Amino acid sequence: MLHGCPAEDAVDVTTTIDACARDDGRIDVEIPLTLSRRLSKLPDFEGLDGASEQPPAYQTHNQRIIGLNIVIQVIGSRGDIQPFIALAAELQKQGHRIRLATHDVFADFVSSSGIEFFPVGGDPSELMAYMVKNPGLIPNMESLRAGDIQSKRKMVAHMLDGLWDSCILPDPKTGSPFVANCIIANPPSFAHVHCAQALGVPLHMMFTMPWTSTGAFPHPLANITSSDRRRERHIANYLSYDAVEFLTWQGLRLGDLVNHWRENKLGLERVPLNEGHRLLKSLEVPFTYCWSPSVIPKPREWGPNIGEIYISGFFFREPAVYEPPSDLDAFLQKGSAPIYIGFGSIVVGDPDRLMTLVLKAVNTLKVRAVISRGWSKLQGEKNPAIYYIDDCPHDWLFQYVSAVVHHGGAGTTAVGLLNAQPTVVVSFFGDQQFWGQMVAKAGAGPEPIPYSSLTSRNLTEAIEFALDPKVKIAVQQMSGQIRRESGVQAAVRHFHSALPVERLMCDVIPELPASWSYKGKHNQVFLSKRAERILTRLQKLDKKRLRFHQPKPTYIESRRWDPITAAGSASVEVAAGMADATAGIFVKPYDRVKEHRTRPSSPLDGESSDTRSQSTESKSDSATAKDVVGAFSKSLGKLAMTSTKGVLVDIPIAVTDGLRAVPNLYGEDVRQRGRITDFKSGAVVAGKNFCDGMFEAVTDVAVYTYHGKREEQAIGAAKGLGKGMLNLVTKTTAATLGLITYPVQGLQRSIHSAVMTKTPKMIEECLRVEGDWILEKTPAADDEIRAVIADFETLSESKTAKSRAR
Secondary structure: OOOOOHHHHOOOHHHOOEEEEOOOOOEEEEOOHHHHHHHHOOHHHOOOOOOEEOOOOOOOOOOOOOOOEEEEEOOOOHHHHHHHHHHHHHHHHOOOEEEEEEOHHHHHHHHOOOOEEEEOOOOHHHHHHHHHHOOOOOOOHHHHHHOHHHHHHHHHHHHHHHHHHHHHOOOOOOOOOOOOOEEEEOHHHOOHHHHHHHHOOOEEEEEOOOOOOOOOOOOOOEEEEOOOOHHHHHHHHHHHHHHHHHHHHHHOOHHHHHHHHHHHHHOOOOOOOOOHHHHHHHOOOOEEEOOOOOOOOEEHHHOHHHOOEEEOOOOOOOOOOOOOOHHHHHHHHHOOOOEEEOOOOOOOOOHHHHHHHHHHHHHHHOOOEEEEOOOOOOOOOOOOOEEEEOOOOHHHHOOOOOEEEEOOOHHHHHHHHHOOOOEEEEEOOOOHHHHHHHHHHOOOOOOOEEHHHOOHHHHHHHHHHHOOHHHHHHHHHHHHHHHHOOHHHHHHHHHHHOOOHHHHEOOOOOOOEOOEEEEOOOOEEEEOHHHHHHHHHOOOOOHHHEEEOOOOOOOOOOOOOOHHHHHHHHHHHHHHHHHHHHHHHHHHHHHHHHHHHHOOOOOOOOOOHHHHHHHHHHHHHHHHHHHHHHHHHHHHHHHHHHHHHHHHHHHHHHHHHHHHOHHHHHOOOOOOOOOOOOHHHHHHHHHHHHHHHHHHHHHHHHHHHHHHHHHHHHHHHHHHHHHHHHHHHHHHHHHHHHHHHHHHHHHHHHHHHHHOOHHHHHHHHHHHHHHHHHHHHOOOOHHHHHHHHHHHHHHHHOOOOOOOOO
């Protein structure tokens, strides 16, 4: 991961590598030889040899566990959802309230497991059909003509709204209020980091495939084209992660969709164009990867220096209680163990062709088979050696087969390996090819077969390979190690260890999480929903001093490398924002007109048809005109604000930060400036930056010259003098500019916070509603009330710091 390392920062890899989408949903990434060689000489890439090792033994922490409201946001197929149901069940055992937010169609699947469900929209079967039709990131012309792209963008926009609602809205079925104290998510849910920023709560990512840069293997969606030299290939692997995320963020126009949602739904500023694809990396969000180290060992560069990355082991649910149909039970008992063939939630365009290939392979090998119909509704001729099955738990069925053939989904792969089943992967898109390669590398099956290359011959050969006794022995050894792991329990321990517990605890009721922050005379007092409601009802709080608590604030800043690229990228971003606002001047009013044309009229009872028609038309025209004028004015105001902010804040700040970053270009550390959240913090940063910058500018000439001479004599002295003179210019200029730019940025953010109050007010109202609900369920006893008041008054009035470190 190498967060923020100078080597990586000094080269914007997304502008120096070539990437294009393939037809199998992966990306060809070509790393120029010159770039690989340049990077291989940089000190931060030393040791990036891609070697993997078993992760160090997990250290348990005797931490106090606070019962949190945790929302788990997952987007994907049933196989993607299933591991998180196991996680949710374990977290519930630890005393947390868990809400799993995913597609509506999985409501019964989640609820039947005893987990609170929240619908976020989106149709996974439609998404799967689209992915099979367009396995690459770039859609084909048929999809463009059919309007599939606009349809999918609308679906994503709807899911973004649903994911935010899952953080703050009541349970749609029971009406139980809920405001999240923490978010767990998989990367494809996209909303995670933005919801966490709006709420100011911890975020923990969990996923079934690698999403963190490593030289050990490329991004699962990348196909690397680079030198065959080992070291250069490892560097190419490392850079592939940035390339894939950049193409996803920019190439799919995900960025404009997310930024529009951030501005209009969350009240947050736009994410800079050059930061959107790397937020999880730059913010150092903790990751738990739920696979077995016996399948993918932990890469060395994810070691102790990046302690927030952990490989837990596969997530498995408690085995389902399943009573098989009598004919299935009879089929499994009466002959040799069959092979399993199924492609789960994959929806293929020509299921008859696929079925023909499968049946020919089965007949050629003269093996028995259980064939899952899946979402493609596979169906073939009746055959006593073949059993067609609909829905059946894999963890039960895979105990009774001799090998498995499937699409390479992470969940299905895990269950197959757990049950010591040799595995044949027929990959369709995305990470399925990656999992097939990992299975083959571990000796548990043959190389994966891309669906586009599938023939009856190569399928027959692959199944024949899987049935080799040597493969069975290898996969049995792997199964034994997987069974010794407790993936879910390990993941929960890592989740707890990554929480900022001290900032999550209520000061007056420590067993409850803090949701409010009260500004006392000398201390900030953190209050739970329950404590705040008790104190508010007794009029012990000054509401002006009360704000919703942010235990883990998220700050998103643009990283800069030098003043030239900084000014250029900032200018492009400002121009893009102005273009969007200009288009809105024309598009937004037109959208309002369309909305009114499609909106049904609601005439009043008792009106005649003529009067009703005239009255309705008059009111409709008036409302339309009002909305059109409002949309026009709003877009015009946005254009004025965007251009003003760009000229007065964004570009000057970019140049200032670019000047400060110049020493990074020759391997020197740059002092991190403080965070700017308001005018006061902007002024503080400006003053400190000026003092430090001017002092270093003056002393660097002598210091660099002296060190250069000591190391390389006259040549070193000349180099040091050059660096010192460059620092004299850049640091002096940055220090002087910062006196203006940093306070101005702080002022702009103060204005933004003062104006964009809709979302904070909504969050605070939801917190109050949940607090009332909590007190109604469990009324406060007199002893509790007295204790809360006493502790609160002591903490808010005391001149000494709170006993717990913040």
